[in-house]
Amino acid sequence: MALETTRWDPAEYLDNPKKIAAYIEAAFEDGDPAIIAAALGDVARAKGMSQLARDAGVTREALYKALSPTGDPRLSTLLGVIKALGVKLKVAA
Numbered sequence: 001m002a003l004e005t006t007r008w009d010p011a012e013y014l015d016n017p018k019k020i021a022a023y024i025e026a027a028f029e030d031g032d033p034a035i036i037a038a039a040l041g042d043v044a045r046a047k048g049m050s051q052l053a054r055d056a057g058v059t060r061e062a063l064y065k066a067l068s069p070t071g072d073p074r075l076s077t078l079l080g081v082i083k084a085l086g087v088k089l090k091v092a093a
Contacts, residue, residue, distance in 0.1 A: 041067035
């Protein structure tokens with residue numbers, strides 16, 4: 001009998017600000033830009049891509065492209081998304 005699996009979608013579990021902040025923080029701790037973009041994409045899907053794009057000041061299509069695995073978001077896009085999500089970036093020594 002073959003093992004049945006289902007695709008895991010992190011967006012289904014990002015349902016409150018603490019989970020979202022922890023998820024994004026973990027991505028930044030990894031330091032890989034592709035992982036950071038993917039994590040932001042997961043959060044954007046959880047929150048609603050269209051509304052988040054409006055709040056971040058970009059088109060939905062541009063947001064999808066920027067947060068795709070091959071995307072390379074501009075700093076202004078990244079900061080707009082972070083602000084639209086209601087989270088803050090911190091720098092620590």
